[in-house]
Amino acid sequence: MSYSDKVLDHYSNPRNVGSMDKASTDVGTGLVGAPECGDVMKLQIKVNRETNVIEDAKFKTFGCGSAIASSSLATEWVKGKTVDEALAIKNMDIVKELSLPPVKIHCSVLAEDAIRAAIGDWKKKQEVASPVAAEAK
Amino acid sequence: MSTDVKIPQANTQAHHPDAKGVKLPIYMDNHATTPMDPRVLEEMLPFFMEKFGNSASRNHSFGWAAEEGVETARERIAKLIGATTKEIIFTSGATESDNLAIKGVAEMYREKGNHIITAVTEHKAVLDTCKRLEKYGYRVTYMPVLKDGLIDLDDLKRAMDDKTILVSIMAANNEIGVLQPVAEIGKLCRERGVIFHTDATQYVGKVPTDVNKQNIDLMSISGHKMYGPKGVGALYVRRKNPRVQLSAIIDGGGHERGMRSGTLNVPGIVGLGKACAIAQEDLPQESCRLAGLRNRLRDRIMNRLDESYINGSMEHRLPGNLNISFAYVEGESLLMGINDIAVSSGSACTSATLEPSYVLKALGTGDDLAHSSIRFGIGRFNTEAEVDYVADRVIETVERLRELSPLYEMAKEGINLKDVKWAGEAH
Numbered sequence: 001m002s003y004s005d006k007v008l009d010h011y012s013n014p015r016n017v018g019s020m021d022k023a024s025t026d027v028g029t030g031l032v033g034a035p036e037c038g039d040v041m042k043l044q045i046k047v048n049r050e051t052n053v054i055e056d057a058k059f060k061t062f063g064c065g066s067a068i069a070s071s072s073l074a075t076e077w078v079k080g081k082t083v084d085e086a087l088a089i090k091n092m093d094i095v096k097e098l099s100l101p102p103v104k105i106h107c108s109v110l111a112e113d114a115i116r117a118a119i120g121d122w123k124k125k126q127e128v129a130s131p132v133a134a135e136a137k
Numbered sequence: 138m139s140t141d142v143k144i145p146q147a148n149t150q151a152h153h154p155d156a157k158g159v160k161l162p163i164y165m166d167n168h169a170t171t172p173m174d175p176r177v178l179e180e181m182l183p184f185f186m187e188k189f190g191n192s193a194s195r196n197h198s199f200g201w202a203a204e205e206g207v208e209t210a211r212e213r214i215a216k217l218i219g220a221t222t223k224e225i226i227f228t229s230g231a232t233e234s235d236n237l238a239i240k241g242v243a244e245m246y247r248e249k250g251n252h253i254i255t256a257v258t259e260h261k262a263v264l265d266t267c268k269r270l271e272k273y274g275y276r277v278t279y280m281p282v283l284k285d286g287l288i289d290l291d292d293l294k295r296a297m298d299d300k301t302i303l304v305s306i307m308a309a310n311n312e313i314g315v316l317q318p319v320a321e322i323g324k325l326c327r328e329r330g331v332i333f334h335t336d337a338t339q340y341v342g343k344v345p346t347d348v349n350k351q352n353i354d355l356m357s358i359s360g361h362k363m364y365g366p367k368g369v370g371a372l373y374v375r376r377k378n379p380r381v382q383l384s385a386i387i388d389g390g391g392h393e394r395g396m397r398s399g400t401l402n403v404p405g406i407v408g409l410g411k412a413c414a415i416a417q418e419d420l421p422q423e424s425c426r427l428a429g430l431r432n433r434l435r436d437r438i439m440n441r442l443d444e445s446y447i448n449g450s451m452e453h454r455l456p457g458n459l460n461i462s463f464a465y466v467e468g469e470s471l472l473m474g475i476n477d478i479a480v481s482s483g484s485a486c487t488s489a490t491l492e493p494s495y496v497l498k499a500l501g502t503g504d505d506l507a508h509s510s511i512r513f514g515i516g517r518f519n520t521e522a523e524v525d526y527v528a529d530r531v532i533e534t535v536e537r538l539r540e541l542s543p544l545y546e547m548a549k550e551g552i553n554l555k556d557v558k559w560a561g562e563a564h
Contacts, residue, residue: 034559035505042543064469
C-alpha cells in the first residue's frame, strides 16, 4: 500500500501552512480532533464581512500524511468561496480528490469538521459583535 | 505568519544530495525481518536441486544427504543456545513454536493445573494463543510491566499458585528491545516446579544464550530475524532436569520426536543452522558494533531534537534497538517524510487495527506519544554512514512537521496540552 500522488504532493508541498490572529473578528478558528486519537487539525479562515467571502485560510495539522493532505486541500478549496459555499464541502469530495483508501476516510471527515468549526467560530464572533447585523446576514 | 514549508522529496532511484555514499533506500527495520546473509543462501542452495531428498527417506542417498544437512543445522542451533540436539524441534517459525510450546504444555499438563502466566507486552503469537486457551477454560494472568518495560519479579512470584503450569515471558521485546531477566524468571519457575517458556525470537544470536544457565525449559527461535530464511524456526524443548513433554498441535506421522509432524523444510533448516553458526561466531564483536551505532543514532537525534523520549529501558535492551517518541509529530507522517528509510512506528495510523502500540501503552506512555513513536532496528548490514544519514533525515523531518503542528504551536505558547478540552475526546 503506497500513498497516492496527490497525498504525497500535499504532504511535500502543503498549501497555506500557518496561523492567523485568533483574536481578530474577521478570523474563524476551528480546532478538531484529539492528540490521543493521533489527529488534530487547526483550520483558520479570514472572511470579508461585507461579501462573506473567505479571503484567506491557514492550517496546521498533527496527524498522518492523509490528514495533512486533507486539511491542506481544505484550505485550498475554501479560499475564494463564500461561507455558505464552503459549508457545502463534503468529506467524500476530499476522499475522491485525494484517492483516500477506506482506512483514511476519517481524515477527510475531520477536515470537513474543521471547516465547519472555523465557520461556526467566525459566525459566533459576528453575532457577538453585532447581533442584529448578524441576523440580517 | 506563513511558512514556506517544502519537504525534500527523496527520490528512491537517485541519491539524495546529502546521501554521501549511502545507498537508498536504507533498511533499518531489522526487528520486522532481516535480509538474508549471503553465506546463508550459499549454504541453502545445494538443498533445492541436488540434495533435494526428503530427510525422512531412510533408505537412499537422497534422503541421507538431506538428513545430514538437517542434523548439521540441529547441532549448530543447539550449540548456539547450550542445548543438546535431541532438544531442538523444527517448526515453520517462532509463531508456530510459541503455539506449540503454550498449547502443548497446556494440554499435556491439564491434570496438574490450568493457570498460565504471561505478560502484556508479549508478541501476539503468545497473547492470541493464551486468549484461545482462555476459551478452553484455562486461566491466564497477563502481568503488567514497569515503566521501563521490565517484569517485576516479586509480582511474578505473587502471581504463581499451585495451579500454575506455565510461565511465558519473552527474552527480548520486538518493539522496545527490552530484555527481561530471563535467568531470574527461570529460577523462580524452577523452584516452584513451573515450566518456563521464553519467546527468544529477537534474542537468540544477538545476546549470549545458555538454556541451562538461564533456567529455560522451552524457547522459540525464528530464522528470518537472524539473517536466515522466512518460514522456518525452532523450539527448544528441555529433556533433563526437568523433562518437559508436549502435546503436538500438528499430527501426521510423528516427525521431530512426535512433537511436530510434517516433512522438514530442509533448505530452510539448513539456512537457519548456518545463520546460527554465523551469529555464534560474530556475536561478541557484533553486539558491540550494533550498540555503538545505536548510541550514535540516539545521541545524534536527541542532541538536536528536544522533547524526544526513549521508550523502554536503555540499560536492559537489545544492542540494535531504539524506540523514540517525538512529541507533537505523528508517526506515519514522519515515516512519509523519510520515505527513503525503512523503519516502523507505534502510531495507530500504521497498524492494521488502527490501535496504537499496546506495548507502549503498557509502559504508561500516553496515546499521543505512542502515535509519535518510531522504532529503529539496526542490523548486521547497517553502516555508520547510514546511521548519520538516518539521524539527519529524522531531525530535518521532525523539525519540518513541528512547524506544521498545532500541538507544537500550542506548547510553544505555554499551553499545557493536558488541560485542553479537545473536540475529538468524546470517543
